[in-house]
Amino acid sequence: MKPHIEDMAAFTATDDALVLASVSSPAEEELLNDWLQHQRREHPESNIAVLKLPADDDPPPGVLAGLVELLEADGDRSVVPVRVFWVPGGLPTRSKVVALLSGRDTYCPPQLLQRRILKRDPARARVVAGEPAKVSELHQQWSETTVAENPREFARFVIRRAILAIERVELRLLGPEYKSPRLVKPEMLASARFREGLAKIPGATVEKAGEMLDELGTGWSRFSVDLIPSLGRAIFSRGFDPNIDYDRLEVESMRHALESHPAVLLFSHRSYLDGAIVPVAMQENRLPPVHTFAGINLSFGAMGPLMRRSGVIFIRRKLDDPLYKYVLRQFVGYIVEKRFNLSWSIEGTRSRTGKMLPPKLGLLAYVADAYLDGRSDDILLQPVSISFDQLHETAEYAAYARGGEKTPEGLSWLYNFIKAQGERNYGKIYVRFPEAVSMREYLGEPHGPMTSDEDAKRLALQKMAFEVAFRILQVTPVNATALVSALLLSTRGIALTLDQLHHTLQDSLDYLERKQTPMTNSALRLRTPDGVRAAVDALSNGHPVTRIDGGREPVWHIAPQDEHEAAFYRNSLIDAFLETSLVELSLAHAARADSDRLETFWSQVTRLRDLLKFDFYFADSAGFREHVVQEMSWHVDWEDDVDAGGERIDALLRAKRPAIAGPLLRPFFEAYRIVADVLIDAPAEITEKELTAKALGLGQQYVAQGVVRSAESVSALLFTTARQVAVDQHLLEPAADLADRRKAFRDELRGILEDMETVDSISRDQFFVRERNRRGMRSNEPV
Secondary structure, three states, rough: OOOOOOOOOOOOOEEEEEEEOOOOOHHHHHHHHHHHHHHHHEEEEOOEEEEEEEOOOOOOOOHHHHHHHHHHHHHOOEEEEEEEEEEEOOOOOOHHHHHHHHOOOOOOOOOHHHHHHHHHHHHHHEEEEEEOOOOHHHHHHHHHHHHOOOHHHHHHHHHHHHHHHHHHHHHHHHHHHOOOOOOHHHHHHHHHHHHHOOOOOOOOOOHHHHHHHHOOOOOHHHHHHHHHHHHHHHOOOOEOOOOEEOOOOHHHHHHHHOOOOOOEEEEEEOOHHHHHHHHHHHHHHHOOEEEEEEEEEOOOOHHHHHHHOEEEEEEOOOOOHHHHHHHHHHHHHHHHHHHOOEEOOOOOOOOOOOOOOOOHEEEEEEEEHHHOOOOOOEEEEEEEEEEOOOOOOOHHHHHHHHHOOOOOEEEEHHHHHHHOOOOOOOOEEEOOOOOOHHHHHHHHHOOOOHHHHHHHHHHHHHHHHHHHHHHHHHHHOOHHHHHHHHHHHHOOOOOHHHHHHHHHHHHHHHHHHHHHOOEEEHHHHHHHHHHHHHHHHHOOOOOOEEEEEEOOOOOOOOOOOHHHHHHHHHHHHHHHHHHHHHHHHHHHHHOOOOOOOHHHHHHHHHHHHHOOOOOOOOOOOOHHHHHHHHHHOOOOOOOHHHHHHHHHHHHHHHHOOOOOOHHHHHHHHHHHHHHHHHOOOOOOOOHHHHHHHHHHHHHHHHHHHHOOOOOOHHHHHHHHHHHHHHOOOOEEEEEOOOOHHHHHHHHHHHHHHHHHHHHHHHHHHHHHHHHHHHHHHOOOOOO
């Protein structure tokens, strides 16, 4: 049996070498012996000693004692790790899955088949040698980085170094997508840094820390790198186009960045599918795999071991144990130091409203600590935008909005989730990788001032996280589903014909093109009636659009019971139109002012930004003001017209395209208004649960009375941020003037909704003008 020799570290004629050979079968031992004979023929003057190690990482006492003796013999001896590398080949899929769950390396074929495989194809196996290291050098590393307790621990350290050296060689053969951490637990428990911190925690022991590391333990087996993306693609391909839509320039830019620094991939989170899509995106673009944090609640049944061997790190929901917090922090630091990539949702949980949630900083703080401790000269925060044409989970989100409870995860839940993927065609999945954010840029040099300044570090973390979220929003493409949903929600249930839909959508498309906002192909096709027809057909049958046939021509509308689902899609595009919507409301507000109208305009646009800051992302104050100026730059001398007021502001509003504030922002301000009305006669410190319950009840009354326009404003999800606004306005804390301030807040919201009525009236007039022009009617003819 002739071995295919992949000699990555050839001996020299004067080498005194100790070969640590990992073998697991008679066939591999034959390959190793042939390799050793070849080396001895090539280097007859070399003294080559051999110690055979078992395939696992825990040698028996006798082998360990032999290694101690060989290491003590000569400090100048080179240690050369050697292993048989099996080139990936075919095994039955069922056998591979069983092997993955059991933790076996399926890249190594069963012993009974190895000789037969090599007889048929000798190139399937090759002997690889890792980079050699002198015993004296290894001993110095051991002394500097570990507790350095006894010679047996040094022997274990040498074995770990040998395994990692071989892993580096095999990665060069397999590619970066197979990179995965090994030996995390023994490396960390032996670390002097880890032991030093552990000693400062009352009641902490190495044994308890080891159990926690077992709980956190993860890694990509080589087969799981192949299998998991295939499983993920099989799940989402049941309802989605299997070809994910990428921006290739972004992928190549990220590839280059990941070659230099470890990264944290922070993704937007709208679906449980996101956890499957990220590994698929990395694997099919031949990028290093990521290690994804997930709640321990997802570790159920067979999913637990499967996901652990697929890069998932399960963490506890409550981090109230000092030892667990310490172990988790050090675990993150180790992963970063070894230049492996991490991943989690920047929002912390799925957005059930369709818009970006505020970023969560907990895990990010651990990564920042690792950077400030000098474990990497920089760490990249890589934004990842994941968006969908449609999702079946919107029905679940609509139930949450009405006050429903979350369905607990389990095997039946997983079955139903996968089953739902095959119920119909949900369109395409879009993944974008905008430019990464540098930790060094925000935190300064490692070991710098922020290492001990917690307030400065937290402020920098907030800025970094908001920048990541903002970059995600900037690259997320607007799709046809969102545009059609926004339009049909604005009609308050009134159905539109295909021509009406087509003509009305053009103003929004013109605006998005003028702003160079990314759009999907489905959105670009809305320029044609056929593209509009394809979009509404995809949304029909109550998903969430209803098509009415039987008349002269089909018409489409959104029924009241489907408004919450449609709102999810509509909310995904609000950021693209957010600043222009605030401009419209501020113009209407300035028109009501008696003097200083330009100042009133700027004061109101700033106030609206402040009220909406818990629901949406904005640039900083200076950047926001610049954006508003850009929004108004389409109209020459706009400041003079605003300052003049009256008909000139009215003309300014009527000339603006599109007039869209009402369809996009009304549900949020109406939700705020409902909460403000509840607070009028509520106790000062009303609980969140009680406030939400009262708001849901009052909101349902308001819908029945026509006080609010649609059922989507009555949402437990929107009431959550409405409460945050009330807290920010100090309306939930006792004070002598609390009642007066609550009334003033309610009146302010009513005024904003009145301004929205003005903008809506102009929008309706624009619609009727388009209809008359399209039909060739006179201006005084009713439409």
